[in-house]
Amino acid sequence: MMKTKYILAAGLLALGLSTQAQTLDRTKLPADAPAPAIKIGKPVSFTLANGLKVFVVQNNKLPRVAFSLLFDYLPIREGDKAGYVSIASQLIKTGTKTRTKDQIDEAVDFIGGSLNTSPTGVYAMSLKKHTPKMLEVMSDVVLNPKFTQEELDKLKKQTKSGLASQKDNPSAIATRVSSILVYGKDHPYGEPDSEETVDRITLDDCRKFYETYFRPNIGYLAVVGDITPEEARPMVEKYFGKWQPGEVPKPTYDMPKPPAKTTVVVVDRPSSVQSMVYITHPVQLKPYTTESIQASLTNDILGGGGGNARLFNNLREKHGYTYGAYSTLTSDRLVGRFRANASVRNAVTDSAVGEFINELKNIRNSKPSADELKSTKNTFAGNFIFTLEDPETIADFAINTARYHLPEDFFSNYLKSVDAVTVDQVEASANKLIDPEHAYIVVVGKGSEVADKLKRFGDIVYYDLNGNKVDAPTPGKLTTSAVPAGLTADQVFDKYLTAIGGKDAIAKITDVTQKLTTEVQGTKVDIESRQKGMNKFKLSVKAMGQVVQQVTSDGVKVKLEGGGQSKSVADEEARMEILKNAIFPELLFATMGAKTVLAGTEKINGKDAYKIDVTLGKKTISEFYDVETGLKVQYTAIEQGPQGEMAVNTGLSNYKEVNGVKFANTLTQNLGPMTMKMETQSLVVNTGLDDKEFAVQ
Numbered sequence: 135m136m137k138t139k140y141i142l143a144a145g146l147l148a149l150g151l152s153t154q155a156q157t158l159d160r161t162k163l164p165a166d167a168p169a170p171a172i173k174i175g176k177p178v179s180f181t182l183a184n185g186l187k188v189f190v191v192q193n194n195k196l197p198r199v200a201f202s203l204l205f206d207y208l209p210i211r212e213g214d215k216a217g218y219v220s221i222a223s224q225l226i227k228t229g230t231k232t233r234t235k236d237q238i239d240e241a242v243d244f245i246g247g248s249l250n251t252s253p254t255g256v257y258a259m260s261l262k263k264h265t266p267k268m269l270e271v272m273s274d275v276v277l278n279p280k281f282t283q284e285e286l287d288k289l290k291k292q293t294k295s296g297l298a299s300q301k302d303n304p305s306a307i308a309t310r311v312s313s314i315l316v317y318g319k320d321h322p323y324g325e326p327d328s329e330e331t332v333d334r335i336t337l338d339d340c341r342k343f344y345e346t347y348f349r350p351n352i353g354y355l356a357v358v359g360d361i362t363p364e365e366a367r368p369m370v371e372k373y374f375g376k377w378q379p380g381e382v383p384k385p386t387y388d389m390p391k392p393p394a395k396t397t398v399v400v401v402d403r404p405s406s407v408q409s410m411v412y413i414t415h416p417v418q419l420k421p422y423t424t425e426s427i428q429a430s431l432t433n434d435i436l437g438g439g440g441g442n443a444r445l446f447n448n449l450r451e452k453h454g455y456t457y458g459a460y461s462t463l464t465s466d467r468l469v470g471r472f473r474a475n476a477s478v479r480n481a482v483t484d485s486a487v488g489e490f491i492n493e494l495k496n497i498r499n500s501k502p503s504a505d506e507l508k509s510t511k512n513t514f515a516g517n518f519i520f521t522l523e524d525p526e527t528i529a530d531f532a533i534n535t536a537r538y539h540l541p542e543d544f545f546s547n548y549l550k551s552v553d554a555v556t557v558d559q560v561e562a563s564a565n566k567l568i569d570p571e572h573a574y575i576v577v578v579g580k581g582s583e584v585a586d587k588l589k590r591f592g593d594i595v596y597y598d599l600n601g602n603k604v605d606a607p608t609p610g611k612l613t614t615s616a617v618p619a620g621l622t623a624d625q626v627f628d629k630y631l632t633a634i635g636g637k638d639a640i641a642k643i644t645d646v647t648q649k650l651t652t653e654v655q656g657t658k659v660d661i662e663s664r665q666k667g668m669n670k671f672k673l674s675v676k677a678m679g680q681v682v683q684q685v686t687s688d689g690v691k692v693k694l695e696g697g698g699q700s701k702s703v704a705d706e707e708a709r710m711e712i713l714k715n716a717i718f719p720e721l722l723f724a725t726m727g728a729k730t731v732l733a734g735t736e737k738i739n740g741k742d743a744y745k746i747d748v749t750l751g752k753k754t755i756s757e758f759y760d761v762e763t764g765l766k767v768q769y770t771a772i773e774q775g776p777q778g779e780m781a782v783n784t785g786l787s788n789y790k791e792v793n794g795v796k797f798a799n800t801l802t803q804n805l806g807p808m809t810m811k812m813e814t815q816s817l818v819v820n821t822g823l824d825d826k827e828f829a830v831q
Contacts, residue, residue, distance in 0.1 A: 185351030209322035222340035314601030356529035409579030419470035437461025484587035633764035
């Protein structure tokens with residue numbers, strides 16, 4: 135099976151693609167200027183008899199109209215059926231009393247429109263000439279959904295698949311566990327969903343959610359685009375006027391409290407060479423207030439301003455611990471949250487946490503300089519003004535003014551409010567909202583390597599990925615589960631080879647050409663693998679029309695090309711590259727001199743998988759095989775990145791048969807904090823590839 139992860143990882147590094155903000159020029163400060171006067175157009179608004187509040191923003195630049203419907207209700211406690219709100223909102227789009235899902239999709243596609251649903255609303259857009267048809271389909275979905283068991287079962291299966299994939303994603307684990315800690319399992323923001331809670335969801339649960347919360351009296355409809363208020367009102371009346379209002383619950387929740395002292399939480403991942411670090415705690419911070427404006431500037435100075443921020447400058451630029459370090463201060467009607475985060479190497483985990491704490495204390499104990507605050511304000515103002523280019527922003531301002539009972543001139547005077555913030559107020563905001571002495575330090579990583587060094591920050595508590603306390607791993611004891619007595623790595627390999635078709639069928643495969651695509655930050659990436667025999671291959675990654683990385687092997691030597699450079703390797707290093715990129719490496723491990731060890735079992739996508747460590751010289755890769763099916767479900771290797779070693783995990787799924795042999799057609803790869811899904815576009819075998827394609831000079 136092709137090892138796309140290695141070349142793709144290198145190719146992305148050569149491309150310079152990153153999942154974080156790009157570094158800005160910090161040598162030039164924007165010129166001082168008074169806060170600009172903001173003239174924000176006022177939408178025409180009206181309210182239907184059923185309580186639906188409508189805001190029309192006319193913008194004739196493009197001949198299209200968008201309808202954005204928002205339901206303003208407080209978060210819902212889902213209990214032992216956590217996940218039903220999300221599933222119900224998706225189910226709404228899968229059919230109405232007069233249309234099937236396919237008919238809805240066809241109707242929208244025919245007019246070149248778009249239609250999306252979410253737990254808090256519905257969005258639709260089309261060309262102006264198709265507005266009546268688009269609104270008719272949208273209203274049909276909103277007013278007449280038909281819930282079917284077949285569609286619910288599909289969504290539950292998709293949801294559980296997504297949950298399973300998160301179990302091996304350090305960023306997803308850190309987000310999940312930290313939310314449970316900060317808010318508590320009894321709070322809507324902290325209750326975890328799981329395969330078990332999803333299994334309990336019924337059609338009645340989804341129907342009750344819709345009937346309770348999809349009500350016009352808590353709805354705000356923004357109509358934006360090439361349409362006048364005089365055109366919009368009769369259409370909205372026609373399609374939404376008969377919609378019946380209803381009473382909507384207004385639950386109350388206790389305010390989550392921060393820990394009494396700094397608490398270090400470790401989620402053990404024995405295979406990790408990097409640690410995902412979150413430092414977080416709840417805050418009381420209401421949106422659209424003077425305090426929230428001060429908090430935004432405070433956070434931008436600390437870690438929200440990309441390459442200009444203190445955390446980024448310290449942990450990346452100064453110490454080289456990470457690709458990027460960031461922070462957020464979230465405002466919310468119920469409860470806000472502070473979070474600082476980074477992905478760092480195991481060896482520097484405690485040092486990185488120490489620098490985080492230093493910066494959090496520093497912003498509390500000393501005022502920013504006038505220049506630092508001014509630069510942050512200028513960037514902040516520029517971003518704000520940029521958002522005004524989108525007419526939907528104007529509608530959002532009007533809706534939020536109504537929702538939060540803001541002064542009519544709140545957004546018109548927004549930049550004046552930003553400009554009025556002082557260095558003293560930033561210091562006061564930091565002292566109120568950033569508290570490293572009462573925070574959770576959540577570390578998802580290899581506990582045996584990082585935990586002891588973290589003790590200087592507080593007591594160590596181990597949690598699993600569901601937010602449950604667990605015992606610390608026993609030193610010297612395998613963290614993977616035991617395997618049946620007498621089972622060997624070779625037997626696992628044999629079961630895999632049988633599962634994909636058997637050695638006789640495999641022997642008939644002389645060459646394989648596989649083409650895959652993925653997307654990184656909006657950039658399409660094409661991957662092509664050409665493989666011949668057991669040990670010849672040519673892998674290439676193409677982005678923006680250019681080959682950015684290529685690896686070629688003639689079966690003995692390997693040539694690596696990328697970033698304008700090339701390198702040829704031989705002997706042990708070449709043999710490892712061949713093993714990593716062979717069609718069926720299980721047939722080569724012994725002949726290549728690799729040592730294989732059945733290390734135990736681990737949970738991969740919620741199912742038991744045998745873990746086999748394959749070592750050649752000083753390098754080790756890990757292969758994972760589903761205990762039940764025998765299929766390979768993941769492989770892991772340690773790769774070198776700009777900030778040091780990192781674990782690259784690639785999941786294998788969607789096996790399809792070609793000429794009697796099954797190949798994985800979907801590869802899901804974790805590259806640092808980024809997750810990519812690569813889908814096979816074509817896979818052909820036995821095309822007679824020429825040996826000349828694999829020549830290495």
